[in-house]
Amino acid sequence: MPFTTSFVPEIRFGEGVHETIAASAHALGARSVLVVIDGFLAAGGLGERLAGQFDAEGVAVAFFSGFAGEPKLAAVEAATAAARGKDLVVGLGGGSALDIAKIAACVAAGADGPMHYALAAHPLPGRPLRKILVPTTAGTGSETSATTIFTGPEGKKLWIWGPETKADLVLLDPALTVTLPANLTAWCGLDAFVHAFEAATNRNAHAGAALYAHAALGLLVEALETAVNNPADRKARGKMLLGACYAGIAIDNCGTAIAHTISHALAGLAPVHHGLATALGFEATLGWLVEADTADLAAAARACGLQDAAMLPGFVADLMDRCGIVRALPAAFAAFTAEDLAREMRAPENQPMRRSTIRAVADADIDAFATSMMALPRTL
Amino acid sequence: MPFTTSFVPEIRFGEGVHETIAASAHALGARSVLVVIDGFLAAGGLGERLAGQFDAEGVAVAFFSGFAGEPKLAAVEAATAAARGKDLVVGLGGGSALDIAKIAACVAAGADGPMHYALAAHPLPGRPLRKILVPTTAGTGSETSATTIFTGPEGKKLWIWGPETKADLVLLDPALTVTLPANLTAWCGLDAFVHAFEAATNRNAHAGAALYAHAALGLLVEALETAVNNPADRKARGKMLLGACYAGIAIDNCGTAIAHTISHALAGLAPVHHGLATALGFEATLGWLVEADTADLAAAARACGLQDAAMLPGFVADLMDRCGIVRALPAAFAAFTAEDLAREMRAPENQPMRRSTIRAVADADIDAFATSMMALPRTL
Numbered sequence: 001m002p003f004t005t006s007f008v009p010e011i012r013f014g015e016g017v018h019e020t021i022a023a024s025a026h027a028l029g030a031r032s033v034l035v036v037i038d039g040f041l042a043a044g045g046l047g048e049r050l051a052g053q054f055d056a057e058g059v060a061v062a063f064f065s066g067f068a069g070e071p072k073l074a075a076v077e078a079a080t081a082a083a084r085g086k087d088l089v090v091g092l093g094g095g096s097a098l099d100i101a102k103i104a105a106c107v108a109a110g111a112d113g114p115m116h117y118a119l120a121a122h123p124l125p126g127r128p129l130r131k132i133l134v135p136t137t138a139g140t141g142s143e144t145s146a147t148t149i150f151t152g153p154e155g156k157k158l159w160i161w162g163p164e165t166k167a168d169l170v171l172l173d174p175a176l177t178v179t180l181p182a183n184l185t186a187w188c189g190l191d192a193f194v195h196a197f198e199a200a201t202n203r204n205a206h207a208g209a210a211l212y213a214h215a216a217l218g219l220l221v222e223a224l225e226t227a228v229n230n231p232a233d234r235k236a237r238g239k240m241l242l243g244a245c246y247a248g249i250a251i252d253n254c255g256t257a258i259a260h261t262i263s264h265a266l267a268g269l270a271p272v273h274h275g276l277a278t279a280l281g282f283e284a285t286l287g288w289l290v291e292a293d294t295a296d297l298a299a300a301a302r303a304c305g306l307q308d309a310a311m312l313p314g315f316v317a318d319l320m321d322r323c324g325i326v327r328a329l330p331a332a333f334a335a336f337t338a339e340d341l342a343r344e345m346r347a348p349e350n351q352p353m354r355r356s357t358i359r360a361v362a363d364a365d366i367d368a369f370a371t372s373m374m375a376l377p378r379t380l
Numbered sequence: 381m382p383f384t385t386s387f388v389p390e391i392r393f394g395e396g397v398h399e400t401i402a403a404s405a406h407a408l409g410a411r412s413v414l415v416v417i418d419g420f421l422a423a424g425g426l427g428e429r430l431a432g433q434f435d436a437e438g439v440a441v442a443f444f445s446g447f448a449g450e451p452k453l454a455a456v457e458a459a460t461a462a463a464r465g466k467d468l469v470v471g472l473g474g475g476s477a478l479d480i481a482k483i484a485a486c487v488a489a490g491a492d493g494p495m496h497y498a499l500a501a502h503p504l505p506g507r508p509l510r511k512i513l514v515p516t517t518a519g520t521g522s523e524t525s526a527t528t529i530f531t532g533p534e535g536k537k538l539w540i541w542g543p544e545t546k547a548d549l550v551l552l553d554p555a556l557t558v559t560l561p562a563n564l565t566a567w568c569g570l571d572a573f574v575h576a577f578e579a580a581t582n583r584n585a586h587a588g589a590a591l592y593a594h595a596a597l598g599l600l601v602e603a604l605e606t607a608v609n610n611p612a613d614r615k616a617r618g619k620m621l622l623g624a625c626y627a628g629i630a631i632d633n634c635g636t637a638i639a640h641t642i643s644h645a646l647a648g649l650a651p652v653h654h655g656l657a658t659a660l661g662f663e664a665t666l667g668w669l670v671e672a673d674t675a676d677l678a679a680a681a682r683a684c685g686l687q688d689a690a691m692l693p694g695f696v697a698d699l700m701d702r703c704g705i706v707r708a709l710p711a712a713f714a715a716f717t718a719e720d721l722a723r724e725m726r727a728p729e730n731q732p733m734r735r736s737t738i739r740a741v742a743d744a745d746i747d748a749f750a751t752s753m754m755a756l757p758r759t760l
Contacts, residue, residue, distance in 0.1 A: 001394070002393060003394065004391065005388075006390050007388060007389050007390045010385065011384065011588060013382060013588060014381070014383065207622075208391060211595050
C-alpha cells in the first residue's frame, strides 16, 4: 500500500525545555519575535520570565494574549497584525494559542488578511515566519499538524491548512501541563486518543502514520488515568504530551472520522469543549464502528493492550469512567433537538470526516447517532 | 529522560513512486536539477526515462555518474561543480549516490569546496540546494540522516555533517531494489539492522528515536530472509526499504556503537563492503554487549520478537546463516594483523562510536575484538 508521511518537525522533549524558547528562537536566526500566549500563563509570571530571556538573547519580543476560548476571526486578525515585521512566532498554550500562532506566522508573510486563505480560497504565502510551538495541554496535537481552526465572521468554523503552518521546532515540557485541571486533562486526553484511533483506522489510514498513531495509543492508555488522578505525576504528564504530539502527526497524515463529524456538528449548535464533544461522539459510535472488524481496528486494539477490536467499546467506556468523564452536554444544548444535530452532521464541512470513516455512514446512522447524542443529559 | 528528535523529511513510499521524481522536483519549485545516479542505473534506461520526464515538466536536468564504490574526494568535487547554478539535487542509487548528492547540494551553495567543510572545519552554507533522495539499496539510511561519508585525499574516511544535508523529500520505491543481488541485500540489510540496534541501545538512546529504531528492527527481522531468498518479493523489499529508512532516522538521532568502530577500522585497512564489515563486527561483539543487560537491550530484543537480550547472539548468528552471509574478509586483509586492526580501532575518528557503546570498551576488549575479527578467513 503506497503512502506519504508529511515532514515531522524537530521535537524537544523534557522537563524545563520551555526555558529554551528564547535561545531556540535566537538559534533559528530570529531578531524579532511575537509570542502568542494564553493570558493566564502570561500573567502567572511566565511572560515576565520570557521577556527577560529574550532580552538576554538580544532578541526583540512582543506578546499577544488577546484571545479567549476557541480562536475567533478578530483574535486571528489582531495576532496577524502583531506578527507583521517579526521573523518568528512562538505559540505557547492550549490548541487555540498554537492555532493563532500558526495562522499569524503564515498570513503575516503576505499582504492579505486571514479570510483570504480560509477554506483554501488562496494558497498561503511562500515564506512564512518561523514557528516554535509549545503546547501546555496534551490534546489537539496542533504542534505537529498542518491544520488550524478558527471561527469566522458568521460563527462558522473555518480552517487554514498548509505545510506552511507547520512548526520549525516543537518543545514538549511536562512541567507546563501539571496545572491542567482534571476535567480538562481527561477531555484533552480523550481528544488525543480519538485522534490517534481515527487516524489509525479510517479509510486514509496507512502504515507510515500507524507508527505514530499506535505509539500514541500506547502512551495515552498508559498515562491518562494517572494524569487525571495524580496531576503532579510528571512521568504520566510527559507520556500524555508525547502521545498527543504523535497523535497530531497521525491526523496530519490521515485525518479523523465520525467522532469528529459529531463533535464539529455539536460545536455548530452551541459552545462545548472540543475534547468532551469528541469523547462523547466517540463513545456513541464505537460499538457501531468496530463491527467493521478490519485489520486496522484489530491493530489499534492491540496498541491499546487489548486482544481484539470487539473489546474496544467496553474498554473506552471504562477508561472514561476512570477519568471521571461525565456524559452530559452543556445546558445550552437544551434548546436543540436530534434533528438539529443531524442537520449539522450533514453540513458540507462535516462530510470529509464522515466519508473517511471506515464504515459507510448512512443517513439512518446519522439520525441514530444524533438521537443517542441528544439523549444525553444537559447539565454541564 | 529529555531527548530531541531531529526533523524527519516527507517520505513517499510505494511501488512506482520513483516515476514522480521530475514532478516532485517541479513541485518543489526547481527549474534546474542535477541527478546524481549510479552509472549502471543511468545506463539501464532509467537515465533516459528521467530525462524525458524532466523535459515534460519543463525542468532542465543534468546527470552525474562519475563515481564508483564509496565516495572519493574527486567525485564529490566533480558533483559539487556540476551542482553549481542548479536549484535541486536528486540522489538516486546506493548510499554513495545519496551521500554525493547531499554533499554537492550543500557545498554548491557556497564558494568553497568540500574539504572546507570536512570534519566540521567550517559550518555549511545557509541555503543548500533542495534535495530529493531515492535509495535503491535498503541499507545506509542516508536518505534520512544528516551524515555523509567520503574518502579524503590521504585515503582517510571523512564526513560532512549538518541538518543542511537532509532531504526535502524521500522516495522509497521497492521496485528499484528487486535487482539487488542476494549478498548485497543481506549485507545492506544487516547494516540497517545494526543501525537500528545500536541507535536503540547505545548511551545516546532515547524514547524519541526508539519509536523508529524498534519499528525498523521489526520490519527488517520480518523481511530480510525473504528479500535475500526471494528477491522479487515486493512486499519484503518494501519492508526492507522502510526499515532501513527508519533505521536512518534512529542513527540520525543517536548514532551507532562498537560494531561501527570495527567496520570503520576495517575500512581503514583495506576495501571491504561496509554492510559486511558491520555485520561481522556486530556478531563478534554482541555476546559481550548483551552482558550489559539494560532495559534498552531488552526492549530491542522484544522488537526483534525475542523474549530477552540473552537470546540475541544466537538469533543474529542464525539470521546471518539464513541470509547466507559468509564469515570472511576480502583477501587483501591477509596483509594485516590483529594489532593493525586494534590500532585503527583506537584511531581518534573511531572513538565517538566506541564511547557511545553502552558497555565501557576497555583496551583489552579492543584487543580481543581485533583478534576475533582477524581470525576470520580471508577468502572473499
